[in-house]
Amino acid sequence: MLYRSRFLSFAIALLLAVGSSGCAMLETRQTKLQAVKTVGIISAVGDEFTFEKGGLTGLNERSQSFPVGSWGLDDMIVQRATLALNGRFQVQPVTYNRSAFAAVEKGPIEASVNFIRKDPFKNLVQSEVSPQGLDAYIVISKAKSKFGNGGRKLYGMGFITYGTVLASYHHIHALYEVRVINGKTFDMIEKRVAQPLDNAGAVRLAGPSRLVDESFSPGVVDPARNDKLQAAITDLVARSLSSTLNDMHLAEVR
């Protein structure tokens, strides 16, 4: 009897210990976010625009990149994100080395194993952002997505012509992801890729995109001076940013 009672006590103690540590392990991002009062917003997606050809292509089709920093896309993103988050957090202006954040591109080896690699943005937030000491930093950076049946990947902002036997289709895309990084420990609280918009239609990209006509092509107008292209990309980002922040429960009012 005594043995049974001791065993029972031990079992309960063990259960409580496991339960409490389990609760800590299973802490939701909501719990983590509740401690966050001050945030800084970093955006590094709008420095360049790529043009690619996919589908039925020649053997040596290479992508082209054009600088579009003059569009002011990152400033627009920071401005809109600030407006969206201000209801919940105290957003403080931060200065950062935008080119360092924009230059982070995953190396040639990438895939599922990446989840065990150290996120490069943690180091950048530590070394390239001022002021330090805020509760969290929201980092908006370029994302990648597969396109079509093959191994083609698209990155950040761009335009792709998809060639088929019967026709060619033109798409623009704005692929980005949002990270919330703890300002004290620099651990990532959450990361979310911007989702496709409702009008994505038959295009299946892991981010905002839309079908456009050929007038958006770089062969017609220099991208940096193509107002139509700038307006379309800005619209993609603006519409998807609020839903992404909502999905991350960042834009909710307390």
Add this chain to the structure above:
Amino acid sequence: MSIKFTRTGVPIQMMFKSRVVGSNEVRPGLELLTKYTDMVRLDVWPALLNEPDGYSRLRLGTPLLVLVASILLCAPAMAQPAFTLPAPPFELPFVPPASGTWNVMVGVGGEYAPKFEGSKSSILSPVPIISIRRVGSSTDQFRGSRDSSSIALLEFGDLRAGPAAKIIRARKASDYSELRGLGDVKTAFELGGFVEYFPVDWFRARAELRQGIGGHQGAVADLYADFIVPVMQRFVISGGPRFSWESTKATSPYFSVDAVQAMSSGLPAFSAKGGAHSVGVGAQVSYRVDPKWEVRGYVEYQRLLGDAAASPLVALRGSPNQTTFGVGASYSFDFRIR
């Protein structure tokens, strides 16, 4: 019913799959592509499918068809999520949160394939399909109908590589008259790896090397090449040559006839050796009617070679020509988790 599960990236694809090209093969459920395709696959393989007569398959299919039909009727054909679920009460460490928009694909299909490898007659099996994945994960990534379940753990430019696995269903002598007197072969699990290369969007070369456990203990190598031709953005045709090599330990359990089996089956004794196993061609078509509806079809032809073709089981009671036809239609809708 067996369930296999793997972690990570997010989208979970659950697929009820019956026989795979070339007869006895079924795919184990376990596919996890890059974080961009972000796929985890859960395959549920009902033991009922081992029934020889095929009727149990149909009985299994009926409730699933009802489920599929109910979902189709309930889900609005729109871009907006069909329904919203509350956020889960907890999150698992190292696993991305479930919040966001998810896509569900439900569908049905049928596959007409040889009853067992080397058989000259075929049977029709229903293939219900259910997949759940996060919206935005690549659903267009090319996948051949003969590919094993695989995990692309490494991507190096246009090269992808990772582990691959396949299940070869048990072959019971009592299931078919042609096998009477031959021994049973247990279910084989083939584990190994794959490498595939996309030099351009419209061509893929893939190699798999797997080691058998269980029903056979041999090595199997598959080589596939596919030309992927988008006729229109929604209509893609693909196809290309296939080649398989098997070691003696992989070939013998299915194609050898020992002295005792020769006595009871009436077939001459035969010792099957390894080597070139089969050569063939395959083709697939897929047409996305609209963002929600998609139809697919494929045909795979294999000609058995070497001792597999020379086996008395094939030469006297079967055929070295193995053809599989498959068709399917699927419907997709979105739901949201807060």
